[in-house]
Amino acid sequence: MDLPPSSPKTLSSIKDRSFNRATLTDDGIMITSQGHCTADGECGDLQSKHFHGCNHSTGSFQSSPSSCFETTSLISCVTCLSDNNSVEHRNRRHSNHSIDTAGLLNEDLDEIPYSSVNGKLMVNTVIPYGRILYAKYLENPNGYTDNSGPASPNRSTDNTPQSKDPDAVNVHGLQTKSDDDLIEEQLLNDDDNRDTPVTTTNAEDGESYHLIEITFAKPRRHDVVPKRLTLLISHFSSSPETNVVEEIMRRSYKNAKINRSVLVIINPHGGQGKAKKLFMTKCRPILLASRCPIEIAYTKYGRHAVDIAREVDLNKYDTIACASGDGIPYEVINGLYQRKDRAAAFNKLSITQLPCGSGNAMSVTCHWTSNPSYAALSLVKSVESRIDLMCCSQPSYCKEFSRLSFLSQCYGIIAESDINTEFIRWLGPTRFELGVAFNIIQRKKYPCDVWVKYVAKSKDDVKVHYLEQKKKTRTELEAYFDDNSQLEETTNTRVSDYETTEEDFKLKFPLEDGVPDDWEKLDSSLTDNLGIFYTGKMPYMAADAKFFPAALPNDGAMDLMVTDARTPVTRIAPILLALDKGTHVLQPEVIHTKILAYKIIPRVQSSLFSVDGERFPLEPLQVEVLPKICKTLLRNGTYVDTEFETM
Numbered sequence: 001m002d003l004p005p006s007s008p009k010t011l012s013s014i015k016d017r018s019f020n021r022a023t024l025t026d027d028g029i030m031i032t033s034q035g036h037c038t039a040d041g042e043c044g045d046l047q048s049k050h051f052h053g054c055n056h057s058t059g060s061f062q063s064s065p066s067s068c069f070e071t072t073s074l075i076s077c078v079t080c081l082s083d084n085n086s087v088e089h090r091n092r093r094h095s096n097h098s099i100d101t102a103g104l105l106n107e108d109l110d111e112i113p114y115s116s117v118n119g120k121l122m123v124n125t126v127i128p129y130g131r132i133l134y135a136k137y138l139e140n141p142n143g144y145t146d147n148s149g150p151a152s153p154n155r156s157t158d159n160t161p162q163s164k165d166p167d168a169v170n171v172h173g174l175q176t177k178s179d180d181d182l183i184e185e186q187l188l189n190d191d192d193n194r195d196t197p198v199t200t201t202n203a204e205d206g207e208s209y210h211l212i213e214i215t216f217a218k219p220r221r222h223d224v225v226p227k228r229l230t231l232l233i234s235h236f237s238s239s240p241e242t243n244v245v246e247e248i249m250r251r252s253y254k255n256a257k258i259n260r261s262v263l264v265i266i267n268p269h270g271g272q273g274k275a276k277k278l279f280m281t282k283c284r285p286i287l288l289a290s291r292c293p294i295e296i297a298y299t300k301y302g303r304h305a306v307d308i309a310r311e312v313d314l315n316k317y318d319t320i321a322c323a324s325g326d327g328i329p330y331e332v333i334n335g336l337y338q339r340k341d342r343a344a345a346f347n348k349l350s351i352t353q354l355p356c357g358s359g360n361a362m363s364v365t366c367h368w369t370s371n372p373s374y375a376a377l378s379l380v381k382s383v384e385s386r387i388d389l390m391c392c393s394q395p396s397y398c399k400e401f402s403r404l405s406f407l408s409q410c411y412g413i414i415a416e417s418d419i420n421t422e423f424i425r426w427l428g429p430t431r432f433e434l435g436v437a438f439n440i441i442q443r444k445k446y447p448c449d450v451w452v453k454y455v456a457k458s459k460d461d462v463k464v465h466y467l468e469q470k471k472k473t474r475t476e477l478e479a480y481f482d483d484n485s486q487l488e489e490t491t492n493t494r495v496s497d498y499e500t501t502e503e504d505f506k507l508k509f510p511l512e513d514g515v516p517d518d519w520e521k522l523d524s525s526l527t528d529n530l531g532i533f534y535t536g537k538m539p540y541m542a543a544d545a546k547f548f549p550a551a552l553p554n555d556g557a558m559d560l561m562v563t564d565a566r567t568p569v570t571r572i573a574p575i576l577l578a579l580d581k582g583t584h585v586l587q588p589e590v591i592h593t594k595i596l597a598y599k600i601i602p603r604v605q606s607s608l609f610s611v612d613g614e615r616f617p618l619e620p621l622q623v624e625v626l627p628k629i630c631k632t633l634l635r636n637g638t639y640v641d642t643e644f645e646t647m
């Protein structure tokens with residue numbers, strides 16, 4: 001620690017008067033009074049000095065310093081941004097919202113008056129714990145600074161990171177020490193102050209204040225960016241021993257792991273070549289500000305992520321974050337599956353996505369956003385949760401390894417539109433919609449035979465199953481969140497979680513055993529004229545395509561949707577147009593059920609299957625659910641609300 005040992009001070013100290021005072025509330029850190037200007041015209045809030053060039057000789061609050069205390073009294077919406085703390089409240093508030101293209105709820109941006117024109121934080125402003133990334137004690141703070149800016153006054157110039165080749169990678173594709181590591185080291189070195197309280201006593205009321213720097217995620221345009229803020233924080237506690245910084249961190253990471261160690265896998269070709277830039281500019285600042293140790297691996301060839309996951313050192317990471325589309329999480333899951341210690345791998349690592357590709361269904365579903373910076377915030381704040389996977393077997397590969405699918409399998413119109421339009425990849429997501437429209441107009445049909453093992457057959461049964469499972473999950477989550485007093489101090493997460501064993505990977509319905517007697521065959525008049533066959537485990541297949549609104553993380557079932565190619569275009573068009581709302585599953589022309597397993601035997605000469613967006617061969621395909629096999633990070637412990645309940 002480079003600061004001198006501190007002795008208690010009083011608030012009559014001129015310097016201390018320059019900082020905003022704040023206190024801890026249930027929802028966040030609330031500004032209780034604004035800092036004064038010092039005798040020499042300096043203000044503790046650097047935004048005034050560095051970003052607005054505030055000159056206090058002309059500033060309005062200097063002429064009447066006390067007016068700040070009286071005139072600004074805005075109570076901001078805290079629970080709206082407090083991602084961790086109130087699942088119920090959040091779901092209630094936002095039940096009528098859908099995700100917009102930036103993945104933001106616009107009200108979030110507008111409701112928090114973080115700073116007024118003169119750079120001061122308004123009294124009663126609350127910085128929600130859900131937005132706080134880090135806190136530490138401070139003795140010589142410089143106030144409100146921009147972490148993402150080039151010249152941070154809080155940083156020693158000696159420590160300025162040296163620029164090295166950011167693409168330098170070792171044999172495993174892991175990045176060698178570069179500017180990322182140096183910035184990370186610098187941030188970690190900053191931690192010296194974390195445990196050392198600097199106490200200041202208010203001579204007037206005897207209350208104890210601590211000079212604390214917090215780093216929080218602040219909305220800026222469509223993103224969140226890390227910002228630092230220095231506050232004099234008082235905390236009323238029965239115990240004088242209370243470490244306020246530890247308390248802030250505990251509340252800020254209530255159901256999440258602090259300092260999650262992350263292996264980031266970047267597909268440099270993902271998102272039409274934008275993945276690396278998106279990660280570096282939008283996600284990395286949030287992860288670093290949260291003091292997450294990160295290592296980066298770049299994929300150098302197709303399916304490289306399978307190899308990386310197969311060889312990854314389980315002891316080094318808690319999370320694999322795929323800065324990519326949905327293709328890389330699919331590969332990571334399959335790489336882990338091919339390991340000898342796969343149960344240990346799935347128990348140790350959470351697989352998540354930072355949405356930097358063209359298809360980002362996992363992030364939309366799990367982080368409730370397709371915005372990379374918000375997804376990074378969700379990554380550091382989310383609850384580790386179990387999800388079901390689907391195990392796919394076909395004759396050509398299942399003797400070696402079956403394939404795990406986390407998202408979907410499809411055959412027919414959707415599969416062809418997804419895969420056979422790759423040659424117009426430059427069109428982005430539009431290529432998929434064009435492909436669907438083209439195939440529907442042609443009324444292309446895809447004959448096949450299908451057998452299923454039902455969990456909920458009729459649409460009414462599906463609703464009942466959904467409501468029951470949702471209620472069960474809600475009860476479990478409430479118990480989980482209430483159980484915080486029993487959390488392990490160091491990790492802030494519950495230790496006794498569900499554990500996968502090798503037994504869980506054993507298939508109940510191996511391909512070679514044929515179709516079991518209790519499976520039902522779908523009506524041949526339908527399957528002879530099949531248009532779409534689509535199974536899924538996540539509600540969103542893209543930001544605006546809520547294909548499976550009844551999908552749940554671990555209900556032990558996958559959703560199946562089937563359509564008949566003979567359905568008139570005048571009926572199928574409105575069905576497809578209802579995809580953004582998810583109400584297509586209610587239409588009589590759409591079959592929607594919940595199943596545990598299925599077998600499909602195609603009866604066409606040339607076509608394909610698409611599994612999680614990957615091309616699979618045109619062979620019999622048998623799939624079953626592997627319950628709770630994989631760990632991921634879910635915002636508030638749930639998938640994004642699809643409003644299926646009220647449909």
Ligand SMILES: Nc1ncnc2c1ncn2[C@@H]1O[C@H](COP(=O)(O)OP(=O)(O)OP(=O)(O)O)[C@@H](O)[C@H]1O
Nearest residue numbers: 270271299300301302303324325326327357358359
């Ligand atoms: N360096 C590389 N060279 C070639 N292919 C790669 C490379 N890295 C990854 N890939 C492949 O790119 C595919 C797509 O990856 P990803 O899902 O991240 O991208 P995307 O932007 O969403 O694209 P898509 O539209 O194909 O889904 C994967 O099959 C992966 O194996």
